[in-house]
Amino acid sequence: MNVVISNKYRNELRNIGIDISGVLEGEYSSEQIVNAFNNYYYEKVILDITAIKGYNNVSNLITELKKIFYILDPNRSIVLLENTPEFNNNIIISNLVSSKIYNYAFSLPEVIELFNNPRDYGEVNSYDTLSTTNDVSRIIGIKNITSNAGTTTLMYMMMNELSKKYTVKCIEVNQDDFKYFKNENMKSVNAESFMNEILTEPYPDVILVDQNNYDNELLIKETLYLLEPSILKFNKAIDKNPNLFADLKDKKIIYNRTQMPLPKLQEFSQANNLTPFDIIRNINERDKINPQVINLLTKLGFNKTNNGNIINDDTEKKKSFF
Numbered sequence: 001m002n003v004v005i006s007n008k009y010r011n012e013l014r015n016i017g018i019d020i021s022g023v024l025e026g027e028y029s030s031e032q033i034v035n036a037f038n039n040y041y042y043e044k045v046i047l048d049i050t051a052i053k054g055y056n057n058v059s060n061l062i063t064e065l066k067k068i069f070y071i072l073d074p075n076r077s078i079v080l081l082e083n084t085p086e087f088n089n090n091i092i093i094s095n096l097v098s099s100k101i102y103n104y105a106f107s108l109p110e111v112i113e114l115f116n117n118p119r120d121y122g123e124v125n126s127y128d129t130l131s132t133t134n135d136v137s138r139i140i141g142i143k144n145i146t147s148n149a150g151t152t153t154l155m156y157m158m159m160n161e162l163s164k165k166y167t168v169k170c171i172e173v174n175q176d177d178f179k180y181f182k183n184e185n186m187k188s189v190n191a192e193s194f195m196n197e198i199l200t201e202p203y204p205d206v207i208l209v210d211q212n213n214y215d216n217e218l219l220i221k222e223t224l225y226l227l228e229p230s231i232l233k234f235n236k237a238i239d240k241n242p243n244l245f246a247d248l249k250d251k252k253i254i255y256n257r258t259q260m261p262l263p264k265l266q267e268f269s270q271a272n273n274l275t276p277f278d279i280i281r282n283i284n285e286r287d288k289i290n291p292q293v294i295n296l297l298t299k300l301g302f303n304k305t306n307n308g309n310i311i312n313d314d315t316e317k318k319k320s321f322f
Helices: 010-014 030-037 058-071 090-098 108-116 151-162 177-181 191-198 231-240 244-248 262-272 291-299
Strands: 002-006 020-025 044-048 077-080 138-144 168-173 186-189 206-210 223-227 252-256 276-280
Touching (some): 002 010, 010 044, 010 108, 020 030, 030 058, 030 191, 058 090, 138 151, 151 168, 151 206, 151 291, 168 177, 177 186, 186 191, 262 276, 276 291
Parallel strands (some): 002 020, 002 044, 044 077, 138 223, 168 186, 168 206, 223 252, 252 276
């Protein structure tokens, strides 16, 4: 079954001759459109651009389309544009193609044709003049499993090391601890503005997100779980969530802020059937170089360098995630 999101062309799209299971009519923001269909099963979605609030502002339209199709699958989507010089031009098409939106139409017959025979990149690659190596950011969430396990401080230290080589932004949601760091790359937002903060250009190479007060599995697909393996804190966490062991299966768990000897940590892991992704001891957040944080970043796939440090070398190629 298929989804139709429409406004000005609602009557035409109602009678397009395909099976329709979901309909959204009127003017909506990208967030409202995504929230309506992010967990909805559909085969294809047809989006009439006049259903996007502020679509007459071309810059706003492109930004909103990018936000929508960062979440919804562009390969199963058809965008119906107005057949006017404002929208039927190389600038619009280049922006669509560079955002992996290949199925755009200017008429109902074109919509039907694309529904039956979707385009692939090879048919529109001549318009792709805007693509960059880093279309979107690598988003990494960090979350405490035991209370006060050190999310904010670890994010700050990760940002400091990464920023020697990458562009980085830290985001916390529904809290305001970041203001004490006095760093312009550490943003405090509310839940309503989170998606806009994530998907507003220019995209940094890396975005670190404090997930303790907010989860968004649509945007944050990679999370580090911080656990302080003390008896008191761990048992409190188990008491709060009896399914904790099952929830942590196959997750990237970090034993953080621990001075427990390695043999004891191994016993703790075996007793609780846990496999830590990394172990971080108490470290000084004011140190200019943090070997333990560098080791964590290396495990996450960021660059190694010849001296073991993440360095600032503008001549070396960026964005080396592997």
